[in-house]
Amino acid sequence: MSRNDGRSTRLRHRPSRIVPSLIVAILLLAAGVALTWLAVARLLDGTWSTILQQPRNWLAGLRWDSPDLWGLGVAAVVLGVVLLLCALIPGAFTALTVRNAAREDTGVGQDGVGQDNEPGMYKRETVMTRRAVAHLARAQCVQIDGVSAASATASNKRVHLKVTTSLRETEDLRARVTDAVRERLDTTGLDPVPRVTATMETTG
Amino acid sequence: MRQTAGTLNRTWLAILGVLVLAAGITGLLQAAGTLQTIAPTPSPGTRVVTGELHPFFAQPWLIALILVIGVLVGVLALWWIIAQIPRKNPAGTYRLQHEGAQGRTSCDPSVLAAAVEEQVNTLPGVVTASALLRGTANEPDLTLKVTINDRTDVRALLRHLETSTLPQLSTTLEAPLYRRRLQIDVSTRTQSTGTVVHSTGTILH
Numbered sequence: 001m002s003r004n005d006g007r008s009t010r011l012r013h014r015p016s017r018i019v020p021s022l023i024v025a026i027l028l029l030a031a032g033v034a035l036t037w038l039a040v041a042r043l044l045d046g047t048w049s050t051i052l053q054q055p056r057n058w059l060a061g062l063r064w065d066s067p068d069l070w071g072l073g074v075a076a077v078v079l080g081v082v083l084l085l086c087a088l089i090p091g092a093f094t095a096l097t098v099r100n101a102a103r104e105d106t107g108v109g110q111d112g113v114g115q116d117n118e119p120g121m122y123k124r125e126t127v128m129t130r131r132a133v134a135h136l137a138r139a140q141c142v143q144i145d146g147v148s149a150a151s152a153t154a155s156n157k158r159v160h161l162k163v164t165t166s167l168r169e170t171e172d173l174r175a176r177v178t179d180a181v182r183e184r185l186d187t188t189g190l191d192p193v194p195r196v197t198a199t200m201e202t203t204g
Numbered sequence: 205m206r207q208t209a210g211t212l213n214r215t216w217l218a219i220l221g222v223l224v225l226a227a228g229i230t231g232l233l234q235a236a237g238t239l240q241t242i243a244p245t246p247s248p249g250t251r252v253v254t255g256e257l258h259p260f261f262a263q264p265w266l267i268a269l270i271l272v273i274g275v276l277v278g279v280l281a282l283w284w285i286i287a288q289i290p291r292k293n294p295a296g297t298y299r300l301q302h303e304g305a306q307g308r309t310s311c312d313p314s315v316l317a318a319a320v321e322e323q324v325n326t327l328p329g330v331v332t333a334s335a336l337l338r339g340t341a342n343e344p345d346l347t348l349k350v351t352i353n354d355r356t357d358v359r360a361l362l363r364h365l366e367t368s369t370l371p372q373l374s375t376t377l378e379a380p381l382y383r384r385r386l387q388i389d390v391s392t393r394t395q396s397t398g399t400v401v402h403s404t405g406t407i408l409h
């Protein structure tokens with residue numbers, strides 16, 4: 001496996017598909033254990049286990065156009081498509097890229113591309129987790145006058161705030177909140193800066 | 205910091221997906237009788253098993269085959285499950301110098317990582333830090349996870365790391381860093397070491 005070559009792997013990566021992999025691996029392990037147990041029991045007892053009697057009768061009466069076979073075919077197609085989708089859908093990145101400090105000092109372009117392959121520099125990658133970005137945005141938001149409470153969610157391209165306020169006219173507050181949070185994320189060095197949106201809820 | 209088996213998972217899921225999908229499509233084509241028009245397969249109305257099952261299952265080679273397939277599938281599945289455990293894969297001992305009969309200098313990378321952590325922990329706004337060194341003494345590969353509080357100046361922290369902490373590590377190893385990866389997390393906790401003064405108030409002139 002490539003991860004055992006003694007090098008670090010990218011911190012900003014796609015989901016590892018651990019849940020579907022574990023489910024499939026456990027089912028395969030169960031199948032392997034069952035087959036091994038059946039074969040060993042046959043070698044020790046001299047006869048096949050009685051639990052195979054029913055599947056054997058079912059198999060003996062099975063026709064190619066029977067509903068059971070249609071059902072098995074459809075189930076296999078659905079399962080195959082699900083497994084392929086699990087493998088092929090890339091999923092969202094787990095973290096957002098942060099500009100490196102050396103870029104600002106040296107005046108190197110800040111396009112965020114090729115951070116790991118800059119000539120003349122050691123390879124570097126700086127990321128901030130999506131949870132951290134959401135936390136930062138929320139912390140900035142609750143400091144703004146007029147905000148009673150706030151919660152935030154972050155994806156790779158968007159930060160969304162749910163703001164609770166006692167104000168009736170919320171448009172001005174919405175503008176102040178999104179501007180302040182966008183500025184905070186920009187000064188933090190997120191590259192690119194995610195789009196900031198806000199939903200306002202008036203209480204009282 | 206820890207590494208997972210993302211590529212392995214995607215590869216196996218894709219292989220199994222293709223195999224199961226192909227088997228399902230073949231089964232449906234056979235049940236519909238379409239497969240018979242392009243390949244010499246039995247007609248849809250016939251039985252799947254035409255002969256007697258008892259003599260077939262009594263053959264010794266079949267028992268051995270089932271045993272081998274069972275063990276193979278079980279071992280591969282177990283290996284796949286074990287591969288899901290996230291691993292740090294830290295570097296082995298760094299061999300800094302080798303001067304033949306005069307001796308050699310080696311260093312445990314975890315000691316250097318602990319020193320880096322200790323230094324980063326004293327920086328303003330840092331709640332906690334963990335460092336992991338991989339690679340070799342000539343090509344050190346540092347992965348650093350820094351948890352900060354929500355008021356920390358991230359740019360100042362990065363500048364400090366780039367101009368002070370990381371050069372000191374390079375000086376200690378007498379080799380430039382080959383790769384540096386940094387993950388920043390934000391916590392609600394305050395810094396456990398050092399002093400953080402939060403200024404919130406109105407300044408009157």
